[in-house]
Amino acid sequence: MILVWLILIPFIGGLLCWQAERWSHQAPRWIALGTMLFVLVISVVVWLTGDFAPASANSSQWLLQWRAPWIPRFGVEIHLAMDGLSLVLVALTGFLGLLAVLCSWQEISDRVGFFHLNLLFILGGVVGVFLALDLFLFFLFWEMMLVPMYFLIALWGHSGSAGQTRIRAATRFFIYTQASGLLMLVSIIALVFVHYSNTGELSFGYDTLRGTDVPEPLAFWLMLGFFIAFAVKLPVVPFHGWLPDAHAQAPTAGSVDLAGILLKTAAYGILRFALPLFPEQSAAFAPVAMFLGLVGIIYGAVLACGQQDIKRLIAYTSVSHMGFVLIALYSGSELAIQGAIVLMVAHAFSTAALFILSGQLYERIHSRDMRVMGGLWGRLPVLPGFTLCFVAASLGMPATANFVGEFMILFGTFPGAPMVVVVASIGLVLAAIYSLLLMQRVHFGSEYRSGLLAGPDRREYGIMLVLLVLTLAVGLYPQPLLDTTAAVAGPVAELFTGSAELAVRAGEVN
Amino acid sequence: MLTLANLMAILPLIIVAATAIVVMLGIAWQRYHAATAIVSAAGLVLALLSMPLASAAQSSPPLMIMDGLAIMGSVLVLLCALVTVALSHHYLAGYIGPREEFYLLLLCAVTGALGLVASNHLATLFISLELLSMPLYGMLAYSYRAERSLEAGIKYLILSAAATAFLLFGMALVYARTGSLDLVGLATELVTSPDVWSLAGAVLMLVGLGFKLSIVPFHLWTPDVYQGGPAPATIFLATVSKLAVFVVVVRLMMTAPVFDSDWLRVLITVLALLTMLGGNLLALFQQNLKRLLGYSSIAHFGYLLVAIVVGGTLAAETVGVYLVTYLIATLAAFGVVTQLSSPFGGEDAAGLHHYRGLFWRRPWLAAVMTVSFLSLAGIPLTAGFIGKFYVLVLGVSDGRWWLVGGIVAGSAIGLFYYLRVMVTLYLPEPGMRRMDAPNDWGNRIGGLTLLVVAVLVLMLGVYPTPMIDWVAELPMIGF
Numbered sequence: 001m002i003l004v005w006l007i008l009i010p011f012i013g014g015l016l017c018w019q020a021e022r023w024s025h026q027a028p029r030w031i032a033l034g035t036m037l038f039v040l041v042i043s044v045v046v047w048l049t050g051d052f053a054p055a056s057a058n059s060s061q062w063l064l065q066w067r068a069p070w071i072p073r074f075g076v077e078i079h080l081a082m083d084g085l086s087l088v089l090v091a092l093t094g095f096l097g098l099l100a101v102l103c104s105w106q107e108i109s110d111r112v113g114f115f116h117l118n119l120l121f122i123l124g125g126v127v128g129v130f131l132a133l134d135l136f137l138f139f140l141f142w143e144m145m146l147v148p149m150y151f152l153i154a155l156w157g158h159s160g161s162a163g164q165t166r167i168r169a170a171t172r173f174f175i176y177t178q179a180s181g182l183l184m185l186v187s188i189i190a191l192v193f194v195h196y197s198n199t200g201e202l203s204f205g206y207d208t209l210r211g212t213d214v215p216e217p218l219a220f221w222l223m224l225g226f227f228i229a230f231a232v233k234l235p236v237v238p239f240h241g242w243l244p245d246a247h248a249q250a251p252t253a254g255s256v257d258l259a260g261i262l263l264k265t266a267a268y269g270i271l272r273f274a275l276p277l278f279p280e281q282s283a284a285f286a287p288v289a290m291f292l293g294l295v296g297i298i299y300g301a302v303l304a305c306g307q308q309d310i311k312r313l314i315a316y317t318s319v320s321h322m323g324f325v326l327i328a329l330y331s332g333s334e335l336a337i338q339g340a341i342v343l344m345v346a347h348a349f350s351t352a353a354l355f356i357l358s359g360q361l362y363e364r365i366h367s368r369d370m371r372v373m374g375g376l377w378g379r380l381p382v383l384p385g386f387t388l389c390f391v392a393a394s395l396g397m398p399a400t401a402n403f404v405g406e407f408m409i410l411f412g413t414f415p416g417a418p419m420v421v422v423v424a425s426i427g428l429v430l431a432a433i434y435s436l437l438l439m440q441r442v443h444f445g446s447e448y449r450s451g452l453l454a455g456p457d458r459r460e461y462g463i464m465l466v467l468l469v470l471t472l473a474v475g476l477y478p479q480p481l482l483d484t485t486a487a488v489a490g491p492v493a494e495l496f497t498g499s500a501e502l503a504v505r506a507g508e509v510n
Numbered sequence: 511m512l513t514l515a516n517l518m519a520i521l522p523l524i525i526v527a528a529t530a531i532v533v534m535l536g537i538a539w540q541r542y543h544a545a546t547a548i549v550s551a552a553g554l555v556l557a558l559l560s561m562p563l564a565s566a567a568q569s570s571p572p573l574m575i576m577d578g579l580a581i582m583g584s585v586l587v588l589l590c591a592l593v594t595v596a597l598s599h600h601y602l603a604g605y606i607g608p609r610e611e612f613y614l615l616l617l618c619a620v621t622g623a624l625g626l627v628a629s630n631h632l633a634t635l636f637i638s639l640e641l642l643s644m645p646l647y648g649m650l651a652y653s654y655r656a657e658r659s660l661e662a663g664i665k666y667l668i669l670s671a672a673a674t675a676f677l678l679f680g681m682a683l684v685y686a687r688t689g690s691l692d693l694v695g696l697a698t699e700l701v702t703s704p705d706v707w708s709l710a711g712a713v714l715m716l717v718g719l720g721f722k723l724s725i726v727p728f729h730l731w732t733p734d735v736y737q738g739g740p741a742p743a744t745i746f747l748a749t750v751s752k753l754a755v756f757v758v759v760v761r762l763m764m765t766a767p768v769f770d771s772d773w774l775r776v777l778i779t780v781l782a783l784l785t786m787l788g789g790n791l792l793a794l795f796q797q798n799l800k801r802l803l804g805y806s807s808i809a810h811f812g813y814l815l816v817a818i819v820v821g822g823t824l825a826a827e828t829v830g831v832y833l834v835t836y837l838i839a840t841l842a843a844f845g846v847v848t849q850l851s852s853p854f855g856g857e858d859a860a861g862l863h864h865y866r867g868l869f870w871r872r873p874w875l876a877a878v879m880t881v882s883f884l885s886l887a888g889i890p891l892t893a894g895f896i897g898k899f900y901v902l903v904l905g906v907s908d909g910r911w912w913l914v915g916g917i918v919a920g921s922a923i924g925l926f927y928y929l930r931v932m933v934t935l936y937l938p939e940p941g942m943r944r945m946d947a948p949n950d951w952g953n954r955i956g957g958l959t960l961l962v963v964a965v966l967v968l969m970l971g972v973y974p975t976p977m978i979d980w981v982a983e984l985p986m987i988g989f
Contacts, residue, residue: 070975071974071975072975073975073978073979073982114869114936139890140890140891140895141890143889143890143895144889144890144891146889147884147889150929150933151933151936154933154936155933155936155937167933170929170933171925171926171929171930174925175922175925175926178889178921178922178925179918179919179921179922179925182902182917182918182921182922183918185899185902186902186906186914186918189899189902189906189907190906193906193907
């Protein structure tokens with residue numbers, strides 16, 4: 001039942017926020033804050049009490065499970081389950097949700113209730129994605145979270161220079177993800193029907209569909225259907241068109257959610273569904289996926305160097321970082337996959353922090369254009385220091401969590417694909433360039449204007465401090481995180497080696 | 511021979527026809543708007559209540575049949591008509607001129623629709639279709655002082671007459687080939703491989719019926735008529751009329767083997783693709799909400815044609831589920847248009863600018879509109895998603911990859927204009943506002959009906975099992 005509540009609480013909280021606006025302007029904020037705190041506390045309690053040892057023969061793979069029939073006509077169930085990976089990501093959702101509410105405390109001043117309704121519905125949908133194990137249910141949440149995100153960008157976004165760009169950005173985001181999502185739905189249905197014609201059982205269950213024997217050319221197309229849906233959301237380079245605009249036009253809370261957790265749903269989807277459902281096809285596809293990851297790393301980093309808009313710059317660095325994650329997921333190495341999970345968490349912290357910082361800058365100088373910044377170090381107390389820390393984290397400085405993640409990814413991938421690692425390392429150099437470029441153009445150099453700006457208040461200070469502590473904590477002692485997710489990474493890595501062995505054995509038989 | 515048991519099977523039809531006569535006599539005696547509306551609604555409710563009796567009847571009268579398809583069609587027709595009556599009352603309250611005849615026309619058209627879904631013979635099919643269409647001309651041109659309404663009525667009349675000619679010619683060809691007009695007879699006569707004449711007849715009939723469903727390339731009338739007709743008449747056209755005609759098409763395809771030839775299947779596949787893509791593309795930059803909904807309904811019938819192409823039990827179930835989801839979403843969307851346009855004051859509030867910032871004036875009305883558009887776009891947790899899911903399942907299970915691709919592409923294109931309308935509802939209000947719903951719209955019967963429909967859209971999206979069970983348990987093909 002805990003799992004159901006984890007999903008329901010944000011939805012109920014959202015509806016309350018909407019109606020609470022009648023009482024006062026502040027009420028929705030406090031309700032939203034309480035709701036997210038509740039989710040966070042529940043997941044932390046589960047974490048502290050859970051047992052994350054790798055599944056043995058007699059214990060289940062899942063920490064918690066809940067199932068109920070839903071649409072018996074198609075064998076659709078409400079099947080929720082949680083293991084180490086989902087737990088980490090749900091906790092991350094709760095935490096970033098908290099930050100999203102906090103960082104829009106001053107920024108959003110009109111239609112507060114409706115804003116928090118949308119914000120909490122996004123978070124509820126994301127929690128649903130992380131917990132759903134029935135493929136129909138998974139798809140449902142996957143699509144459902146788009147609608148409130150659309151409204152968040154379209155209604156509270158920053159207008160770019162030319163008129164209606166935030167609506168255009170929101171529409172593009174929606175159409176990209178919805179269309180690719182429908183491809184995934186087609187793949188899901190096709191998989192279900194192949195399973196039905198094999199066994200006569202109609203089911204959307206994850207455990208049931210794993211190991212379905214799909215005839216060869218079809219299996220590859222189905223895998224591609226899943227991959228494209230996740231690739232759009234991750235984003236992988238040819239499908240990234242929606243990302244810079246959506247990030248740049250979204251309000252700070254929207255950017256935090258997008259970069260912090262929505263992108264992670266894609267990596268989660270690959271890890272949970274695309275790889276285990278189609279191991280052989282994925283193994284065969286891995287070189288292509290890794291190549292796309294490399295393209296993403298270099299392309300994102302190069303484009304980040306040339307941006308004028310601070311939020312677009314951060315958005316492109318996300319493309320670059322997600323390239324590392326993609327390489328790791330398809331490397332078939334347990335170490336690299338664990339590294340990917342650490343990098344996902346680290347990226348959520350550092351990017352959220354950078355987006356919040358640029359939101360705070362925007363509140364003070366009302367611009368995101370780096371050409372009108374410069375020399376802020378002297379004008380603005382405290383915040384430039386924080387920026388330096390998170391920029392360092394973003395470029396993968398040792399002692400930060402990002403370093404641990406990237407190092408594990410490169411280390412784990414090297415035995416299997418040394419060339420990929422060599423090229424990916426170039427991305428690290430580029431990361432240093434764009435990070436320092438950001439620092440230089442915003443905070444150093446000649447002052448564009450003079451006059452002292454207001455320093456952070458206690459709320460802003462607190463947000464930054466917590467994020468910094470977490471980044472350093474994971475960077476210095478990542479072991480608890482690794483222990484929690486170890487049981488997940490191992491089996492996924494085995495899928496690849498297992499299928500490779502199978503292929504070798506098949507070759508011997510032939 | 512007609513027996514009492516036979517008559518039981520068409521009891522709903524008899525009740526509705528009797529109500530029409532009562533309404534007519536009532537108007538002749540004294541005009542009273544509210545009473546007319548109440549009597550019409552009561553007649554429709556009574557007909558609905560008699561549905562269990564009708565479906566329990568052992569035999570059907572000659573030329574007609576009460577199988578699962580007909581029962582489903584009748585129930586949906588009556589429900590849609592009931593919602594239309596509820597929405598019409600307030601809309602017509604401000605109309606200068608006779609108001610009561612609208613209900614009379616509506617009841618006549620419902621009678622036609624009830625006959626159409628149960629017709630088992632080309633003669634009943636034709637008569638019912640005309641009985642459905644004729645009052646519609648009147649309903650569309652009802653506010654004849656408004657130029658657009660008159661234009662809509664006349665346009666529909668002329669094009670519909672042309673389509674009827676095609677239909678009749680097709681029937682004549684089929685009759686000349688087989689010598690029988692009842693569907694069962696047709697089926698047995700045409701078991702042997704169809705020749706050119708019967709195929710030509712089938713295609714001509716398809717043209718005639720495709721016109722009523724506004725299948726591309728017979729769709730040209732749709733946007734103008736949707737835009738011009740008074741909102742309740744447009745609702746009726748978009749729901750009852752299309753639903754009844756589609757049920758007949760399903761019946762023809764499932765009974766007569768001439769419609770089963772591969773050649774015809776390819777033709778319908780092409781038409782389905784054209785319709786999904788065409789409807790969605792034409793809607794992209796519409797500024798008029800009623801036109802936009804017209805194009806959207808074209809696209810939806812394109813998706814529905816997938817069921818015709820595939821055929822079989824699952825297809826019949828898909829038709830049922832998809833029709834339910836399409837109907838409730840359309841009723842909700844047009845219902846909001848009606849609320850904003852009523853009481854009647856010349857043109858309907860159809861321009862998108864009328865809806866700008868609606869959420870900040872009428873939050874619940876905007877919420878209803880949002881839900882209905884999400885459903886039309888097929889977003890999860892609304893009924894529309896279940897419908898789209900069914901169509902995709904049908905396409906995938908039969909391996910019709912072209913159609914599946916068409917649905918995916920069509921949905922992606924469609925999102926663009928659905929989103930455009932939705933975001934308009936929430937944009938900051940402009941200074942000017944000409945049309946607005948009355949303050950107590952939610953307490954009126956039309957407003958309440960609208961809220962119920964919207965809740966239904968959500969409920970069937972979250973828990974569709976009752977709907978699926980209802981449709982799946984009807985013995986669809988009673989032949």
